[in-house]
Amino acid sequence: MHDHAHGRRAIDSMIRGQDLGGLLRLAETFHGHLCPFVSLGVKAGQYAMASLNRSNTGMEEIIAIVECNSCFTDGIQVVTGCTFGNNALIFKDLGKTAVTVARREDGMAVRLLVQPDYREQMFARYPNAEPLFQKIVVERQGTPEDWHRFEHMWEAIARRELKTPLEEQFVIESLTITLPEYARIYESRTCSRCGEQAMAPRTIGPATEPVCLVCAGKDFFMLTGQGITAVSPD
Ligand SMILES: [Zn+2]
Ligand SMILES: [Zn+2]
Known part of the structure; x- marks a missing residue:
């Protein structure tokens, strides 16, 4: 080798x-x-x-x-x-x-x-x-x-x-230090409303009818020049 x-x-x-x-x-x-x-x-x-x-x-x-x-x-x-x-x-x-x-x-x-x-x-x-x-x-x-x-x-x-x-x-x-675990590989799910794929933990609802955070109107985290903040989809 x-x-x-x-x-x-x-x-x-x-x-x-x-x-x-x-x-x-x-x-x-x-x-x-x-x-x-x-x-x-x-x-x-x-x-x-x-x-x-x-x-x-x-x-x-x-x-x-x-x-x-x-x-x-x-x-x-x-x-x-x-x-x-x-x-x-x-x-x-x-x-x-x-x-x-x-x-x-x-x-x-x-x-x-x-x-x-x-x-x-x-x-x-x-x-x-x-x-x-x-x-x-x-x-x-x-x-x-x-x-x-x-x-x-x-x-x-x-x-x-x-x-x-x-x-x-x-x-x-x-x-x-104790290192964080290796990054996990998540499956993707297709949002039942917008049709876009998102990784499973960023969708809600059952696997048969997943909804992405944007379509669900849920807050999510965003990193900007202001640091990490929770924002609502608009
Ligand atoms: Zn969606
Ligand atoms: Zn610089």
Whole structure:
């Protein structure tokens, strides 16, 4: 039997070789831009994956538990290979910039939490960035020229932050956790009203006459920029 060539070989070797610049470039293609927090996600992911020393082929051999849905999370997804779609990304809606990456075989895990004063420290390193950040990102003001200037500055900071020592950016903890069960495969049922298929636990009524949550007018959960909330179909 041969060693199956999986799609993350190149990423694995970047992780082993501590090629943070290469990993950040991959994260940029996924995230759409470069920013300090995607850079932090890349660094946390690289550190955790190197510590756990286990390849991830997207079959839940590694799981990442993120506590925020932000730029940081995209860096984590790219580097750990634990994604929204392969069920290895678990989202705790706590609004903390933190991740726990764990190995299924023995529960060995590492949690990285961004230092509470990271933002102040980072802005202290790049004093020109803060007023522009305030204007562009927080207040959503600023001319196209401001935007352009901001993008350049933010990219440069993302790259330079790769070199800041990890301990200055993160509180790092090794731990052992109990991993969640493997994702279950559910059968699909066809809604007796709209004819669309939905996985069985997202339908109500008997198997002979299932109704999807939308047709049933039931609340469901939705993940948006506001976090996870229950919403009613309209
Ligand atoms: Zn970003
Ligand atoms: Zn329906």
